[in-house]
Amino acid sequence: MSPPTPAITTTTPRSTETPHDLASDVIRLLRASNQTLGVAESLTAGLVMATLTSVPGASAAVRGGVVSYATPLKQSLLGVDSALIAREGVIHADVALQMAEGARRATTAPDDGEAVTDWGVGTTGVAGPDQQDGKPVGTVYIGIAGPEGGRAWGPFLFPGPRERVREATVMEALARLREALVAAAAGEEKGEGEGKGE
Template identity: 50%
Template sequence: MPRPHVDAAAELVALLTARGLSIAVAESLTGGLVVAELVRVPGASAVVHGGVVAYATPVKQSVLGVPAELLAREGAVHPDVAAAMAEGVRRVLAVDGVPAAVGVSTTGVAGPDPQDGKRPGLVFVAVSLGNRTEVRELALQGGRDEIRRATVDAAVAMAVEAVLAGIGASDPSS
């Protein structure tokens, strides 16, 4: 995990740049905040393909390719949905036919009310790199803004960890 005094977004952009990797982000509850956090860093344009805000559940299926049956069975707040979003955004935001090397996704309940029977603060963040996708469940506290901000921080930190560890490094373009 990035050290607290380090700007995690700047660290991620620097790591991606140094390794010749690109990133794409699929966001639900964060509504574009993860991409905004990345693109505030000078030089981000060299590595950020873009982002998809899939706030409405049907957009997760129609744009990102999350299986309709998964969404119908589990709802939008589920680890498999987060994984499918991270994998899907890599394909959807390909540049010149080349998928983004890293896909990041966020899905969860920011509150104040539960969604599909899931409590506020339940969030799933996924990172897809190479042939592996990792999902992390977060149990966050606070109001809507605090939950969204903590999700952004967790997503960026998880992406840094994944790039440093080289998950799926055997095939970074798949």
């Protein structure tokens, strides 16, 4: 008997934005808050990083990334829990979140001391042509970890051939990251305003 199909997560509404538009917003927000970003990618295989670094000035915010295409690398390079992988496979929300958290650690330079990379993004899913871990082609999870904690989104079910699934994942990951950065900045501004009123 096959496992029940989980509810599909809705995507972030967008109009005619391009990946470059989203990446530009992310870089602008990171630079404005003097924060840094690390990336951990599986099915996107470096496309998130390539999109971000196509933006002039990205080097001020983007620290680096890990393409953990093979399952053992998710464990050894990013610290994804082996028991979780054994139980759920790698196409799972908790794996995406642990990848994002691992991206923060992996992109923190040894001489940074306590200055851990501020944000991490993780992408895991099935681009095709075959299903994986019992999950259909197009199933994707995205994780984002920040200074105040993290969250994963999914499952998304992106239609189309392999490249379309990967492109849709990049768009969604950058959109979710932008939302998180905007929310974090709004929280900081609110905190500063409250402090001034004391």
